Amino acid sequence: MGGVSYIEVADLSVAYPDPSAANRHLLAIDRLSLSIPKGAFISIVGPNGCGKTTLLLCLAGILKPTSGNVRIAGVAPGKTTCGYVFQNYRESLYPWLTVLDNIALPLWLDGFARAKARQAATELMATLNIELPVDRFPYTLSGGQQQLAALLRAVIHKPAVLLLDEPLGSLDVPSRADLCDAVQRIWQAIGATTVLVTHDLDEAIQVADTVVAFTPRPARVADTVEVPLPRPRSRDILHDPQVVVWRDRVHRAMTGGRDS
Numbered sequence: 089m090g091g092v093s094y095i096e097v098a099d100l101s102v103a104y105p106d107p108s109a110a111n112r113h114l115l116a117i118d119r120l121s122l123s124i125p126k127g128a129f130i131s132i133v134g135p136n137g138c139g140k141t142t143l144l145l146c147l148a149g150i151l152k153p154t155s156g157n158v159r160i161a162g163v164a165p166g167k168t169t170c171g172y173v174f175q176n177y178r179e180s181l182y183p184w185l186t187v188l189d190n191i192a193l194p195l196w197l198d199g200f201a202r203a204k205a206r207q208a209a210t211e212l213m214a215t216l217n218i219e220l221p222v223d224r225f226p227y228t229l230s231g232g233q234q235q236l237a238a239l240l241r242a243v244i245h246k247p248a249v250l251l252l253d254e255p256l257g258s259l260d261v262p263s264r265a266d267l268c269d270a271v272q273r274i275w276q277a278i279g280a281t282t283v284l285v286t287h288d289l290d291e292a293i294q295v296a297d298t299v300v301a302f303t304p305r306p307a308r309v310a311d312t313v314e315v316p317l318p319r320p321r322s323r324d325i326l327h328d329p330q331v332v333v334w335r336d337r338v339h340r341a342m343t344g345g346r347d348s
Contacts, residue, residue: 192209208244301341303342
């Protein structure tokens, strides 16, 4: 990944207590180093349980590393604005608030008047050309609409860093395609340094500047693949012969060279 580093992960290790044995720990991440330029969009792929979400939690400042460190713009996580979209969109939205109030909530909590926060949410959707039934409650929406609302809420305050933890994983194919397009529009509009965790190699290649493949747990960087494709990118790019080569390379890296 070229460019001046904005997110710097240096010799990072994270261990969790082993529930099956006292005084033992499970190593989730092992001496991982990663450098991400400002404004970049990277995708992280790897086997289940390899430490991808653990890394996001460290980047967000939610989880303290066992050793090593993380710096964002030269300071510890939590010192810069961060948007985080969790896997479970149904539980991340407040069911007693309308869609518009869910999106506006971060500004509201920051001291904005409710009307001003709602206006900002409306303007954000207009800027991104995104339509949602804003006066309804989240539980009445489709999964794709709920996750889109969660994405908008994460970027309403124009964060410097955007962390996406498998935001499309529970959606059907048409919803995934629509939201994949929306994620790219949002990233281009706000310019946040973005890290996406996904199991979908096509999704990883379509949206990212760089795809980072992790080894099985404990996570280490197995390979890094640059994706120098023009934007905007539709799913049509996935038929490009070069994309097929990249997909195979990433797959082999994250599976240790196995074909399946």
